[in-house]
Amino acid sequence: MNKRRIILKTMAVTALATASLVMAGISGAHAANAKLKIGFVGVTSGPAASWGISNARSMQTRAAWINETGGVKIGDKTYDVEIVTFDDQKDPKRAIAGMEKMAQEGIHYVVGPNVDDGAAAVRPVAEQNDIIYFPYAFPKSLYQAPASNAVLGMIANYQSGPAIYKYLKETKGVKKVAFVAANESDPLSQREGGVAAAKALGLDVVSDNITYQVDTTDFSPVLTPVMRSQPDLLVLSGVAPANAPQLIRAARELGYAGLISTETAQDAAVLKEGAGDMANGFISVGGASTPKIATDEMREFVKRYTEMFGEYNDESNTKVYALEYILETLKANPASITDVAKFKQTMDTFSAKNIFVKGDAKLKYVGMTSFGQKRQVSVPMVVTEYRNGNFETLFVAEVD
């Protein structure tokens, strides 16, 4: 009886000890790492939701991956990354409210907003509250001195457009170009930049005043007058992924056999579903996903994103970078976690390995030519051609 009691007691004590150790381990793991909050202010609802959602999900996927593998070591401290998101509904007033919320939470690094007017609206809030933000908006004034808190998170159309037009002029013999844009500030300003770049290259701009509403359900009436100008290249300036397949389809159905391009990132699955084979040959600017240049880390990122959210978004090929830049720059100068002036100083000399692209590609800040200061992340400018459900690399370039 005594022996049985001893055995039971021993078992109970062992179980308790094990449970305590497990609990201590769990709580210890949680308590070990401090939280590093990184913000996101952008559009995650409405017609442009895919732009911001791909941003937020890229950040969440990368943060979960980092946290799962022990966190990010900055200086002598290890942090778990926490992403704080705010949906600005593509409304500048909401974007300001979002940036104020980030300031209230003591966040110094924010990704977004996704559009020009939102990015311009948050500038005073960001500057007053020591926030460095990474917009996906192109107005040069955001990145040129005296502005210094905004860092362009992608390649601007005035950087990719000339490269694409030049390539098409030299390799495909393009002479006549037509531009179509949504009647909104971003696409219109992108059209303006595109027209100037095309003219500078000596191309004949045969149509540059056709616009459409973003909620258009039939693009045939929109494109009918453009087709009459018989361009060799139809540029869909700043086209949203939702509209691109419909525009391509309408152009092809109206008998257009020339080239179609855009300077914005697109999603291969959306093009396949919406335009099918008619999208073959469509040229756009992507990130680092094409098999030719993607590393194992990029493939792992895509896998994790797909597992977390059910489906990958090709726009994330570019949007994976902003968080990486923030963390790597903080690692390069740990004092900048709370001192954004130090972050800005570090940007001038910062360089780290780009784990998402094959070869010896580096993460570094660029923008000297366009902005006169390093206020742009260097992401590979991968110009892609859509073919049968996939993007194929046409050429890869860099912005200086």
Added chain:
Amino acid sequence: MEQIIANGLYLGAQYALIALGLTLIFALMNVLNFAHGQMYVIGGFVTYTVYAQLELPFVVALFASAITLAVVGALIEKFLFRPVIKKSVREESTMLLAAGIAFFLDAVILLVFGEKQRGVPKIVNGLFNYDNYTLVMPYDKILVGFLAILSITTFILYMQYSKTGRAMRALAQDKIAAQLMGVNVERYSMIGFALGAMLAGVVGGLLVSITGVNLGMGGPTSIKAFMMVMIGGAGVISGAIAGGFILGMMESVGLTVLAAYGDITYLAIFISLMIFLAFRPQGLMGKPWG
């Protein structure tokens, strides 16, 4: 010119079908259903799921959209609008409820179907090409336009000759008189709402084959539907059809004729609508007394 007319007729057919459901609900219940566009979007996503993902025939997908939205509409009427209408005589209450439902459905769509634009394989391949691109119309658009007109005709005949249709028309004309004649107001209001939502689902299902569908289409669709109803006359079925075709034709003509002046088509349409409503606030076929 042939192309402009063809584009206008195609747009008009789809717009008229969108506006029909909205005006039916307004006629029966005096409810401005701001969630009509979201119902259209759900219809598109259901067709996408059944046709593109489950690879069932398009007709089955369209039927699934119709049934799903009819059920959603019936539930919304029974559990949301009916109690609110009973408790509050203020029209703002139902308007706020409708706006709330629109936001709710947007969130549900995002959660269930995601943020991406969705499209389905073409239901019919090929192109009608008259006189070397003088008039071009893909066969799938012709088919969708035909199905839209067929749906409108079926709806009119149903409203005209079926017992349910007559009851709903009676309700729309005079609720108390209809009630005194033995019409079950609650039952027919629910059927009417379900029918209106079903029409939104059908048009969403039809158009996903042409334009695709995405999360953000709901709000703008509702706005356009309200414009058509305002042109034709709120609560008048023939008015909604007329409003749809007028708006479709105005868009088609404006986008071609005004193209050289930039995107002023909708500016011109809105100005015309304001002037028109200043002279005829009840719309083309509406009655000034409601």
